Amino acid sequence: MTPLDKVEGRAIPFGLKNIDTDVIIPAHWLKTTSREGMGKGAFETLRADPGNLFDSPEYKGAPILIAGDNFGCGSSREHAAWALGDLGIRVVIAPSYSDIFSGNAVKNGILPVVLPQAAIDRLMEVAQTDPVHVDLDTQTVTTPFQDRFIFEIDPFRKMCLLEGLDEISLTEKSDAAIGAYEAKLDAERPWLRPAAA
Amino acid sequence: MTRPRTLYEKIWDAHVVEQRPDGTCLIFIDRHLVHEVTSPQAFAGLRASGRTVRRPDLTLAVPDHNLPTTARKDAAGNKLPIADADSAAQLAALEKNAPDFGIRYIDAVAPEQGIVHVVGPEQGFSLPGTTIVCGDSHTACHGGIGALAFGIGTSEVEHVLATQTLLLQPAxxxxxxxxxxxxxxxxxxxxxxxxxxxxxxxxxxxxxxxxxxxxxxxxxxxxxxxxxxxxxxxxxxxxxxxxDETTFAYLKGRPYAPKGADWDAxxxxxxxxxxxxxxxxxxxxxxxxxxIAPSVTWGTSPEDVVPITGTVPDPASFADPSKQAAAAKSLAYMGLEPGTRMQDVAIENIFIGSCTNSRIEDMRAAAAIVKGRKKAANVKWAIVVPGSGLVKAQAEAEGLDRIFTDAGLEWREPGCSACLAMNPDKVPAGERCASTSNRNFVGRQGPGARTHLVSPAMAAAAAVTGKLTDVRELMG
Structure with missing residues (x-):
C-alpha cells in the first residue's frame, strides 16, 4: 500500500448525501478477478452525463473528493475503494461514511476525512476555484484562504496510512496469541468446530 | 459481581485475542463464508505472498451472486455452461480456489447450493454467539440467530483467510x-x-x-x-x-450444528x-x-419508506436541505410526482427472492396471496427465486411452485438474482419492480431500473393487481 501523508490539489465538489457503493461502482464492474482498471467504471451512471464533474477539465484526476453524509453506504464491495483509487482519489472529505467503506478505503491508502457539515460547505465553496491541502500527520485540512479544519482519526488507521502498512504482516506477529486462543477455544467450547456434515 | 453486559458485549469479549494499547482488538472469527465475487482477489493475494488458509475447517464457500437462475443441468444431468464469460471465470476461480486451499465447497449444482446467507443458518454452519464474516454486507443477516455477523471487504477476506482474525474497534x-x-x-x-x-x-x-x-x-x-x-x-x-428456544429449535439437527452432548453444552x-x-x-x-403498516419505498434510499396507504412525499416536506435535494433527485429517477398515492403506482416487474426474503416462509406468504389468482396483464416479468436448493425442494414438496406457475410467475433456481442484477436477471431501464430485496439504489436492479422494496406478500399482491397494493385487501 502506498503511504499517505500530505495531499494537495483540486477537490471535486461532489457533495451529495447517501452516495451508495452501487453509484460508486455498479455491480457489473464486479465481474472481475483483478483489482485493476476499475476507475473507468467509477461513478459510471453519473459520468454518462457529458457535463459531469469527474471528467471536467478542472477536476479530472483531482486527488480529493468532497461528499455528503453517509458516503459509501450499501455493499461491502472493496471495488468502490479500488475504483476511487484508480480514478486518482487519495482523500475523501465527508461528514460521515459507512463503516465498511471507511475501512476499505484505509486498506487501499485512501484517507476518509470526517468534518462537520459547515466545514464541508466551506470546502465546497473553495473547491470551485482553488486547491485544498490535506495533512494527515497534523490532521488538518487547509485552504489558500487561511481556513484550517482539524479532523479526528483512529490512531491505528493513521499509522497504517502514514506507513503504508500491510495489516496481515502485522497480525502475523500475533501468531502465538492466536494459537493460544484457538487452544483455549477447543478446551472450553469444543462444540464450536463445525460438526461433520 | 460483574458489570451487566449486552449481547454484543458478551460476544465481543469472548472473541478478543489481543487488545492493542490504542484500543484496537484482534478478534477471532468463528465462521467465514466465501462467495465468487469478492474472493478471487483475496485468494490471488494469498498466492502472491505464499500464504495458506489458517482454518479451512471454519470456512465455507458457495457461489451465489453470478449464477443464472435458469436451469443449471440439461436433461441428462450434465452441467450447463454459463454464457457470460466474466461470470463463468469468477465461478471457475472459486471452483479452483476452494479445493486448492482445502476449503469446503458447495457446488453450483449441489442440492444445498443457495444464497450464502440462506445456506449458513440452514446448514447449521452459522451458530449463536459466534463471529461470522463474509465479503458481503448482508452478512448482518446471521444476527437473526444471535451471531455477531458483518460484511467485510476483500482485503479483510484475505486477512481472515490468512489469520482467522480481524483488527477491529469495538462498535x-x-x-x-x-x-x-x-x-x-x-x-x-x-x-x-x-x-x-x-x-x-x-x-x-x-x-x-x-x-x-x-x-x-x-x-x-x-x-x-x-x-x-x-x-x-x-x-x-x-x-x-x-x-432463544425458537433459535435452538430451528438449529437442532442441522448438518454442521453440534450433536449429542455437544448440543447440550x-x-x-x-x-x-x-x-x-x-x-x-x-x-x-x-x-x-x-x-407499522405494510410498507413500501418510494425513493432510491432504503430510508424512503411510507405505509402502502401513503403518498409520495413532497421533497420540500423534509427539514434537511440535503435530504430535499436527494428526494428531488430520487423522484426524478423514480418517475414519481409528489402526492401520488402509492397504491396508484403501476408495476411491470416482480422479484420475489434475495437473502432478505427467499426462505420457505417467504415462499409460503407469497403463494398464499397468488393462489387461485393470475398475474396482471401489465406485469411483464415476475420471477420467484428460492434462497437455496433446500428451500426450493421444500416449496415444491408443498406444491408452492405450481401455485406460482399456475398464476403466471416463473419458478427459478436459487441465487442472488435480480437483487443486484449481476446475473442475467435484470429490470429494464425506466420500468418498475416490486421487489422483496433490500436495496432500492439507483441502477441496483439494472441500469435505470426503478425499485420499490416490499414484503413477499406485498410483491405477490402487486403481481396479481399490476400495481402497488395493500395486501390486506387481498387477504381472506
Whole structure:
C-alpha cells in the first residue's frame, strides 16, 4: 500500500448525501478477478452525463473528493475503494461514511476525512476555484484562504496510512496469541468446530 | 459481581485475542463464508505472498451472486455452461480456489447450493454467539440467530483467510425495541422497512443494533433473519437478536450444528448470551408495533419508506436541505410526482427472492396471496427465486411452485438474482419492480431500473393487481 501523508490539489465538489457503493461502482464492474482498471467504471451512471464533474477539465484526476453524509453506504464491495483509487482519489472529505467503506478505503491508502457539515460547505465553496491541502500527520485540512479544519482519526488507521502498512504482516506477529486462543477455544467450547456434515 | 453486559458485549469479549494499547482488538472469527465475487482477489493475494488458509475447517464457500437462475443441468444431468464469460471465470476461480486451499465447497449444482446467507443458518454452519464474516454486507443477516455477523471487504477476506482474525474497534450499541403485536398483513419485512424509515440510512452507523421487544421475540427464525439482514440499510454493520428456544429449535439437527452432548453444552452456553438486566445501550429507539403498516419505498434510499396507504412525499416536506435535494433527485429517477398515492403506482416487474426474503416462509406468504389468482396483464416479468436448493425442494414438496406457475410467475433456481442484477436477471431501464430485496439504489436492479422494496406478500399482491397494493385487501 502506498503511504499517505500530505495531499494537495483540486477537490471535486461532489457533495451529495447517501452516495451508495452501487453509484460508486455498479455491480457489473464486479465481474472481475483483478483489482485493476476499475476507475473507468467509477461513478459510471453519473459520468454518462457529458457535463459531469469527474471528467471536467478542472477536476479530472483531482486527488480529493468532497461528499455528503453517509458516503459509501450499501455493499461491502472493496471495488468502490479500488475504483476511487484508480480514478486518482487519495482523500475523501465527508461528514460521515459507512463503516465498511471507511475501512476499505484505509486498506487501499485512501484517507476518509470526517468534518462537520459547515466545514464541508466551506470546502465546497473553495473547491470551485482553488486547491485544498490535506495533512494527515497534523490532521488538518487547509485552504489558500487561511481556513484550517482539524479532523479526528483512529490512531491505528493513521499509522497504517502514514506507513503504508500491510495489516496481515502485522497480525502475523500475533501468531502465538492466536494459537493460544484457538487452544483455549477447543478446551472450553469444543462444540464450536463445525460438526461433520 | 460483574458489570451487566449486552449481547454484543458478551460476544465481543469472548472473541478478543489481543487488545492493542490504542484500543484496537484482534478478534477471532468463528465462521467465514466465501462467495465468487469478492474472493478471487483475496485468494490471488494469498498466492502472491505464499500464504495458506489458517482454518479451512471454519470456512465455507458457495457461489451465489453470478449464477443464472435458469436451469443449471440439461436433461441428462450434465452441467450447463454459463454464457457470460466474466461470470463463468469468477465461478471457475472459486471452483479452483476452494479445493486448492482445502476449503469446503458447495457446488453450483449441489442440492444445498443457495444464497450464502440462506445456506449458513440452514446448514447449521452459522451458530449463536459466534463471529461470522463474509465479503458481503448482508452478512448482518446471521444476527437473526444471535451471531455477531458483518460484511467485510476483500482485503479483510484475505486477512481472515490468512489469520482467522480481524483488527477491529469495538462498535457502539443501539437497541431497537419493537413492542406489541403487529396487525394483519404486517411481516418481518415491514418491521425492518419501518425501522429503516424511522432511524434513517445512517441511523446505525458505528453501531451494532440489537432488535428486542415482544414483536421481535414473536418472529420465526426466517423473520428474524429478514430483520437483521437489513441492519446494514440502517447503517449498522451488524444486527443481533438474542437466541432463544425458537433459535435452538430451528438449529437442532442441522448438518454442521453440534450433536449429542455437544448440543447440550452449546445450548447451555447460548442461554447465557442474552443481554443482562440493567445493561445499557449507547442509543435506544422504541417502536410501537401497532404503528407499522405494510410498507413500501418510494425513493432510491432504503430510508424512503411510507405505509402502502401513503403518498409520495413532497421533497420540500423534509427539514434537511440535503435530504430535499436527494428526494428531488430520487423522484426524478423514480418517475414519481409528489402526492401520488402509492397504491396508484403501476408495476411491470416482480422479484420475489434475495437473502432478505427467499426462505420457505417467504415462499409460503407469497403463494398464499397468488393462489387461485393470475398475474396482471401489465406485469411483464415476475420471477420467484428460492434462497437455496433446500428451500426450493421444500416449496415444491408443498406444491408452492405450481401455485406460482399456475398464476403466471416463473419458478427459478436459487441465487442472488435480480437483487443486484449481476446475473442475467435484470429490470429494464425506466420500468418498475416490486421487489422483496433490500436495496432500492439507483441502477441496483439494472441500469435505470426503478425499485420499490416490499414484503413477499406485498410483491405477490402487486403481481396479481399490476400495481402497488395493500395486501390486506387481498387477504381472506
Amino acid at each position: 457502539r450499541t443501539m437497541e431497537v425495541r419493537v413492542e406489541g403485536q403487529v396487525g394483519p398483513g404486517v411481516t418481518a419485512k415491514d418491521i425492518i422497512l419501518h425501522i429503516t424509515g424511522t432511524i434513517g440510512a445512517a441511523g446505525g452507523t458505528g453501531h451494532v443494533i440489537e432488535y428486542t421487544g415482544s414483536a421481535i421475540r414473536a418472529l420465526s427464525i426466517e423473520g428474524r433473519l429478514t430483520v437483521s439482514n437489513m441492519a446494514i440499510e440502517g447503517g449498522a454493520r451488524a444486527g443481533l437478536i438474542a437466541p 452449546a445450548v447451555d452456553y447460548w442461554r447465557g448470551l442474552a443481554t443482562d438486566p440493567g445493561a445499557s445501550y449507547d442509543k435506544v429507539v422504541i417502536i410501537d408495533a401497532a404503528d
